Amino acid sequence: METAVSGTSIPETEKTAAEMDKRFDPQSYEGAWQRRWAEMGVFRVEVPSGKPPFCIMIPPPNVTGKLHVGHALQSTLQDLLTRWRRMQGYNALWLPGTDHAGIATQLMVERHLVTEGTSRRELGRAAFLERMWAWKEQYHGNIRSQLDLLGASCDWSRERFTLDEGLSRAVREAFVRLYNEGLITRGEYMVNWSPTLGTAVSDLEVETKTVQGKLYHIAYPVEGSDPENGERIVIATTRPETMLGDTGVAYHPEDERYRHLAGKAAVLPLVGRRLPFVADTVVDKEFGTGLVKLTPFHDPNDFEMGRRHGLPGISVIGLDGRMTAEAGPDFAGLDRFEARAKVVERLREQGFLVKVEEHTHNVGHSQRSGEPIEPLVSTQWFCDVSGMARQALDAVRDGRLVLKPESWVKTWEHWLENIKPWCISRQLWWGHQIPAWYTEDGRCFVARDAAEAAALAGTDRLTQDPDVLDTWFSSALWPFSTLGWPEETPDLRTFYPTDVLITGFDILFFWVARMVMTGLHFTGDVPFRSVHLTGLVRDAEGVKMSKTKGNVLDPADLVAEYGADAVRFTLASLDSPGRDIPLNPEQIAGYRAFGNKIWNAARFALSRTQELPDARVRPEIDPEGLAAPERWILSRLSRVAAEIDPRFETFRFDEACNRLYHFFWGDLCDWYIELSKPALSGEAPRPRVGEVLMTVLDRSLRLLHPIMPFLTEEVWQRLPGHEVIHPETICLAPYPRAEAAWEDPEAEAGMDVLIQVVTRVRGLRAELGLPPKAKFDLHLSAAAAADAAIGRFLDEQAPLIAFLCRAEHVVSGAAPEGTRRDLVAGVEVALAVERPELSPEERQRLAKELEKLAADIARAEERLSNEGFLAKAPAHVVEGGRAKLAEMRERQASLGASLGDSASLGDSASLGQS
């Protein structure tokens, strides 16, 4: 349909085809467009806007970090969705930001301090934090510049940092509320202690590793029996040094071997402490000797058992990983591993060591520092998340929150059903200091700030708790703290709950689950409606990238080499659900070639339509009066457009990419552009070809824009008339949808046959070894099974078929004698070419083909005579089988004729013997 805007009233754009460089060079425009979009404020979101909201929160990268390919993948997908929704008319916000990443960042700076010959302790807290902030400022720009390289369409005016005042306020508010609800408590419990980091860590920060260790069998005398020859029990342990803190010995209540020990006690070797025997079902009768020494303060199991049986605990290992005074003068001050050796030696000397066995077992290691975790008892802050966990479980079960891929749901449920209190305090300096203040006499007041605490305490002689919160405590609030919570800001009202979270499965529990829990708790709603968990990006061989292996790919390098669009397309096309992503630079090069294809297709279209006044982008096109190729490409385009939205909605980025790739390269470039050539050259003019070409390009570019933003903008800006779609930028142009009026099953059916015919003719040419310039006549005849309309269609398109096949003439009718022929899509094609006889190779190939055909026919016949099949298979399948069989028989006849054989219908047995 023509709009009010006529073809000639719009001034030509400054950029024209003539200016399109022959060389496709993404570097020449990518950075420029990113700057231009920023200047234009294209990605800035206004509230209120009158548009439906769409929001994605970036998983905040470490503020001092560098983006790796995993970030590139996730950012690409987030940007893709944001751009797509923005084009669909949503008020699309992709909110960027960074995380202070407590331990990771502090370690980085501490390591740096070591090179300066100082340390955080030496600097003191205030000076150290000054250094941390300076460090943060220095690196802060990195993340943004790397996201810019990728074409990220974030609203930077809303950027957040987890230690910002606003977010810090949200953190304090959340803490105070949870404390007042009794969900946050302070207490002395068993925690995972990392001696070199000098802090407690959560269960999630402990990595169990299988290590080769030793199992020490130690004899403990039973109290009251003769110290020399009396009864001794033997206990197996992997950690003999902890025996110094033993306060009991446990056996299984049904273990006949030890039931007589009830009420008695053992005597701890080296120390002489009295260890009561207790019965507990946690003990495994089969392991070791069936007896367990109890060290309540240095083993999580023993801690629980100690509580159950009222046994005290003794701390023999200190926060520095060294033995305490409680361990006795022989051991105090020794490193825990030195102490182990010394304890074993003493036991051996004194005859208590029965035997030592090799033993593989699982030991918890600190994820950050790599050392074995020391379970010990210390005073920490804990958050009881059991109630929130139940809410999170319900949210997934009742569909308020969708996890993709669904295979993660079981894992999600298992973890949440078995959740334990979350240790949220860290003995670090970089982070949110815990909003708790202590009076001189040790009373504790939790408050939003010191003034509030003073009011509560009735004194301002207060000291704030020196510890900081686990980094994940602040990131758990990210989806709403970034929008202004606890205040009911317009942003919060508009964008919460957010729509999608895209992140890696590796932080499903660290982050995703905690956001869901706190979101439900504080806002009463899920923080996002669905989560798309990506796989891990690996190298081309499928090996996990690591610095030590040297197989790390840096997204910035990849962008520099192939362009951001190619990197984005590659990552999006590789993201299939539940799979890791093997990233191969060759594949990126392949998608760069796709960019080149787009570039050149546009260059061709623009250069060949310069003289055509109607070659302009139209908002709409009426297919009435168009020739078959035009009707066909519009129909194909509409169909592809219809396929994209559902795939983006379900995170099938891979499928969306593939469809667009094949439409553009296959349908548009390989066929439509070829078909347009005789029309554009004036050889065989057709109506409105230029307008269709421009319109199809316009919509194709718009469809591709969320995946390849730079290239599509650069090319689109050159299309005459693009301004009628959007005056400024493709970023804000509407995302194309299916056009019912363009759909044309007849044109598609006809063109489908035409394509198959042309392809087969080219195949025959190659088989016959015809030189490219050789002339020949092509005979086409619709076979018996074919649709009459197809025959007419091919007649009408004879000149185009001749052009595509490079045939002299296309003749309708039965093939003459002695021609090479084949049958495809119900059409017999025959090449009239002067040729004495078939070459031996060709004869062999034909024979082989006939043999295969005979086998296929036999199989089809068998199936079609199977009564079960005829009775139970749906009608269309049976019909399809019959039609197929009929066509195979016709093809058999056709190929037989080529062979010059007398083979005829149904006479398959005589074939294939030449």
Place this chain on the structure above:
RNA sequence: AGGCCCGUAGCUCAGUUGGUUAGAGCGCUACGUUGACAUCGUAGAGGUCAGCGGUUCGAAUCCGCUCGGGCCUACCA
């Protein structure tokens, strides 16, 4: 110990609720620079869908077992 995922062409992977002849990209082979593109074009070779058994008229697809690979969770001292 439990749970999850994977095994399809030389490589990396798609393959909708089971349904005609299992696809793509890269790589490979042959030919080709016709005025968009050699970052290209045309044609082609290449697969007992890990193995075994079952359900079914029909299985890459559903079920069971086996083998191989990966991941997550877990209090065997």
